[in-house]
Amino acid sequence: MAKRKKSDLRDRILELLKNTEVHPTAAWVFDRLRTEFPRVAVGTVYRNLNILVSEGLIKNISFNEPIERYDGNLSEHYHFICEECGSIRDINVPPLKTLENRIEKLLDADVTHHRIDFYGVCPTCKKKRKQS
Amino acid sequence: MAKRKKSDLRDRILELLKNTEVHPTAAWVFDRLRTEFPRVAVGTVYRNLNILVSEGLIKNISFNEPIERYDGNLSEHYHFICEECGSIRDINVPPLKTLENRIEKLLDADVTHHRIDFYGVCPTCKKKRKQS
DNA sequence: ATACATGCAAATCATTTGCGCAGTC
DNA sequence: GACTGCGCAAATGATTTGCATGTAT
16 A cells, blocks of 8 residues: 555545435546536546545445446445436445345355345335326 | 347347356357357447347346446346455345335335345355465 | 348447656655 | 656547448348
8 A cells, every 4th residue: 555645636535425425426526526626637536536445435336337436435334226316325224244144154155245225216206206 | 119020149148148157248248159150249249138138038237347247037136246256146045025115114215126245255265265 | 121130340438547747745 | 856646638448329231020
């Protein structure tokens, strides 16, 4: 690991990710940064996102899309994806450690972690459906 | 939906996907096809994979990689990904419908399905570790 | 005869990388 | 002074698409 210098840009990227509930793409981050850092380059955004990931300060998650998403929420949690509007919500339920152990025995493998994604229709889209 | 014509190539692609336990990428499929269809083009492989997905004959799954994977196994199942060798294994345990219902109530959403990916070290890589 | 299917090549889109300069330690 | 961060632009890699031709119905 190289020692990193202080970088206002990177600090700001981390802050953006910590303070949003959407699960941003690089483009989203780039867009937000532009007002404060008008000359910022996409390449730099990607480089910094990757640095933050490798330092374990944010996570990289994809959801069956061709675009990468990032998550500033490091606590164990699951996700719900609305197939109608594409929104992604965090789900905070206690992680299923028992299930992990079961799989571990079943496969004779070491299971270090798991992820669960739920798909369906979010409350907002449910309402919209009823109205039409 | 357009009516599809019979296509030996597409039939073969489907067959390949039905008869493998790896979760192939387009490149893998392309490679297998080349012996039987020497003039096959990558573009055609992609087009046919997308057709098969849209017809619901195969599924498209990504695993935090920049490459798409496809799965010919349509039964509900989970996956285990070895972080050492990258292999992906199907896990056949009864799907957690109770959990789905719990999330449905928690979020006031409709949950249509979910996926679970387990990460860790597979039996083969565990052995290799011990030997070294 | 009418489209779908295919090969081929160019285009697209997200992401990465090389380079030269600027700012930090 | 050495090294990291940055903007810029070119490169990369996976996937898509337009076009002309072939082929199933």
